[in-house]
Amino acid sequence: MSIEEQVAGLYEVLHRRRDTRREFTGAPIPPDALHRVLTAAHAAPSVGLSQPWDFILVRDGTTRRAFRDHVHAERSMFNAQLDPERAEVFSRIKVEGILESSLGVVVTYDPDRGSPAVLGRHAIADAGLYSVCLAIQNLWLAATAEGLGVGWVSFYREDVLRRLLHIPAGLRPVAWLCVGPVAGLPDQPDLERAGWRNRIPVEDVVHHERYRERSSR
Amino acid sequence: MSIEEQVAGLYEVLHRRRDTRREFTGAPIPPDALHRVLTAAHAAPSVGLSQPWDFILVRDGTTRRAFRDHVHAERSMFNAQLDPERAEVFSRIKVEGILESSLGVVVTYDPDRGSPAVLGRHAIADAGLYSVCLAIQNLWLAATAEGLGVGWVSFYREDVLRRLLHIPAGLRPVAWLCVGPVAGLPDQPDLERAGWRNRIPVEDVVHHERYRERSSR
Numbered sequence: 142m143s144i145e146e147q148v149a150g151l152y153e154v155l156h157r158r159r160d161t162r163r164e165f166t167g168a169p170i171p172p173d174a175l176h177r178v179l180t181a182a183h184a185a186p187s188v189g190l191s192q193p194w195d196f197i198l199v200r201d202g203t204t205r206r207a208f209r210d211h212v213h214a215e216r217s218m219f220n221a222q223l224d225p226e227r228a229e230v231f232s233r234i235k236v237e238g239i240l241e242s243s244l245g246v247v248v249t250y251d252p253d254r255g256s257p258a259v260l261g262r263h264a265i266a267d268a269g270l271y272s273v274c275l276a277i278q279n280l281w282l283a284a285t286a287e288g289l290g291v292g293w294v295s296f297y298r299e300d301v302l303r304r305l306l307h308i309p310a311g312l313r314p315v316a317w318l319c320v321g322p323v324a325g326l327p328d329q330p331d332l333e334r335a336g337w338r339n340r341i342p343v344e345d346v347v348h349h350e351r352y353r354e355r356s357s358r
Numbered sequence: 359m360s361i362e363e364q365v366a367g368l369y370e371v372l373h374r375r376r377d378t379r380r381e382f383t384g385a386p387i388p389p390d391a392l393h394r395v396l397t398a399a400h401a402a403p404s405v406g407l408s409q410p411w412d413f414i415l416v417r418d419g420t421t422r423r424a425f426r427d428h429v430h431a432e433r434s435m436f437n438a439q440l441d442p443e444r445a446e447v448f449s450r451i452k453v454e455g456i457l458e459s460s461l462g463v464v465v466t467y468d469p470d471r472g473s474p475a476v477l478g479r480h481a482i483a484d485a486g487l488y489s490v491c492l493a494i495q496n497l498w499l500a501a502t503a504e505g506l507g508v509g510w511v512s513f514y515r516e517d518v519l520r521r522l523l524h525i526p527a528g529l530r531p532v533a534w535l536c537v538g539p540v541a542g543l544p545d546q547p548d549l550e551r552a553g554w555r556n557r558i559p560v561e562d563v564v565h566h567e568r569y570r571e572r573s574s575r
Binding site (some may be wrong): 142146177179185188255268286316 | 363415547
């Protein structure tokens with residue numbers, strides 16, 4: 142494969158990637174593909190090479206139903222904060238595909254990995270948390286390339302998820318990712334399609350030499 | 359390009375990616391490539407489609423030297439925490455390529471973007487910060503595909519960087535990325551080569567159904 146093809150292929154995957162809720166088929170994930178996806182996540186950069194992530198693969202239906210019920214309760218909590226017009230838009234938005242997807246992947250952050258002196262973290266405590274997110278994006282892109290959808294669920298309380306999966310108190314759950322084969326990926330983000338919020342032009346987020354103020358959106 | 363080639367190309371880029379300090383040539387970045395890389399970053403998923411990131415492109419030598427001096431001071435601060443054996447290993451490690459790279463890209467987080475009701479952030483305040491990191495990993499992979507190196511510098515105080523680039527008080531700097539053409543990328547992470555820390559097997563970070571305790575490392 143030429144360099145040009147490799148570059149084109151990466152951009153194709155990167156722009157095709159979507160946050161998936163509706164399109165899961167529930168079909169099993171080929172074990173080889175899952176292994177490649179997890180290996181991709183684990184190949185992410187990390188502060189001080191701490192590799193502070195863990196991936197808990199959740200297939201059990203009872204666990205998933207318990208989590209889904211909690212997410213639905215949190216969805217109602219958020220809904221109660223909205224004015225009627227936003228609530229109407231929100232009512233059309235699906236926020237999770239926990240049971241429809243084939244697998245839950247819970248990603249956690251372990252601040253003790255590589256401690257006491259994590260190189261590059263003494264001034265910025267959150268740098269370890271940032272590393273975990275880089276791994277998540279690797280996972281997301283690899284899954285997209287493999288024909289799998291990924292949906293990040295964030296309507297939950299960290300303590301509830303910690304208790305549900307026996308995650309030690311010192312660790313922090315960062316994401317519940319719904320993962321699995323999909324019928325397809327939509328061209329537009331769900332939230333844009335539903336009229337919740339639009340994508341903004343890239344020019345609006347690029348600055349030169351220093352931050353320039355502009356009207357917030 | 360077949361799906362198989364696209365998948366192979368993505369994994370090649372993803373595993374070739376390195377955190378770069380030594381290999382920058384200082385050659386200019388082709389404007390088209392830079393635009394594609396920033397567009398890739400901006401195509402990342404974000405909580406509630408908030409797109410809470412900004413990218414400040416820093417070319418000015420005076421600004422870069424001021425930041426480099428601050429980073430060196432922070433390097434000394436970290437060094438002072440180490441025992442003699444670790445300090446010896448650390449002395450061989452380069453932590454930044456601020457002046458050698460072609461461009462500094464400072465990535466910030468704006469919690470007000472899309473507020474007041476950011477969908478998916480009511481229970482997890484840091485979800486917006488997580489989105490910014492996903493954009494950084496998109497940027498990193500796109501740059502790698504384009505033949506550019508990226509080095510994340512985290513030896514700095516957020517307030518110092520905020521003042522240097524006139525970043526408003528409500529925003530949070532998340533990264534200074536050194537970006538530019540490189541002579542090549544090493545096979546091994548710098549920290550592994552230097553004997554600071556090794557990569558751990560992926561099997562060690564994968565759990566099934568719930569978190570299993572194991573000896574920390």
